[in-house]
Amino acid sequence: MVSGEGKDRLAQDFVQFSVESGVLRFGQFRTKAGRDSPYFFNAGLFDDGLKLGRLAQFYARRILDSGIEFDMLFGPAYKGIPLAAAIAIELARLGRNVPYAYNRKEAKDHGEGGVLVGAPVRGRVLIVDDVMSAGTAARESIALIEAAGARPHAMAIALDRQEKATENGQDVDHSAVQYVRDRLGLQVCAIARLTDLLEYLRRHAGDSLGAHHAAVLAYRQRFGVDDQDT
Incomplete structure (x- = not known):
């Protein structure tokens, strides 16, 4: 199940949680693509045990509801590391115990060595991250997973911005x-999308929150993608 046009209770609860946690903010922010966005989602502000635990609950519910088949979790450094650990704990609590692994930014030349940490990377791998802006982290994770002999199978993210990606500084027609x-x-699969x-x-x-609707809608109309299949 993916989040729909405002009809998804899980997505609505997640948006509210993100606002209350100060993770989702409104105003004027510059994105990596150089756009002036009327909202900003900073998953790094899920910064204490209660927030991280609840965040993992949202991920786990969305992952299980999606029907995606997977054998383990992989968290790209750095934000994906605590996400993978927390989600693995919540999945186990829900009766779905799976291993997880993550990568280092630099290879370790002593001890066990290498760039991968945690369980052996095997089978169908579900990559967990916060948001995607260009797919760079996904490509890097795919390369690491394939090099380990496993299959990069799916991704779970917190928020799908549903906006055009950029390539060489130019907007493209896909997100x-x-x-x-x-x-x-x-x-x-995403816990929530911009439509939510x-x-x-x-x-x-x-x-005061509703006052931001017009600006976010205008941003969506300018930079959004037609993604009925997502």
């Missing part, structure tokens, strides 16, 4: 999620 799904061949955020703001019309 990072579409690129990973259609060109790299991985299934992708817009629905959340629409439901808060008349208060």
Whole structure:
């Protein structure tokens, strides 16, 4: 199950949790693509045990509801490392115990050595990350997983921004999620999407949060992608 046009209770609860945690903010922010965005999602601010535990609950529920088949989790350094660990704990609590691994940014030349840490990377691997802006982390993870002899199978992310990616400084007609799904061949599930955020703001019309709906909608209309298949 993927998040739909505001009809997904899990997605709505996640947006509210992100706002209450200060992770999802509104104003004017510059993105990696050089765009002025009316909102900013900073998953690094899920920065204490309670927030991280609840975040893992959202991931685990979305992953299990998606029906994606996988044998283990992989967390790209750095944000993916605590995500993979926390999600593995929550999945085990729900009766789905799976191993997890992650990578170092630099190879270790002593001890066990190498760039991979944790369980042996085998079988169908589910990569977990916060957001995707260009698919770079996905490509790097795929290379590591394939080098280990395993199969990069799917990705789970917190928020799908549903906006055009950039290549060589130019907008393209697909999003990072579409690129990973259609060109790299991985299934992708997201806890929430920009359409869910817009629905959340629409439901808060008349208060301070609802005041941001017009700016976020305008951003979506300018940079959004047609992603009915995601």
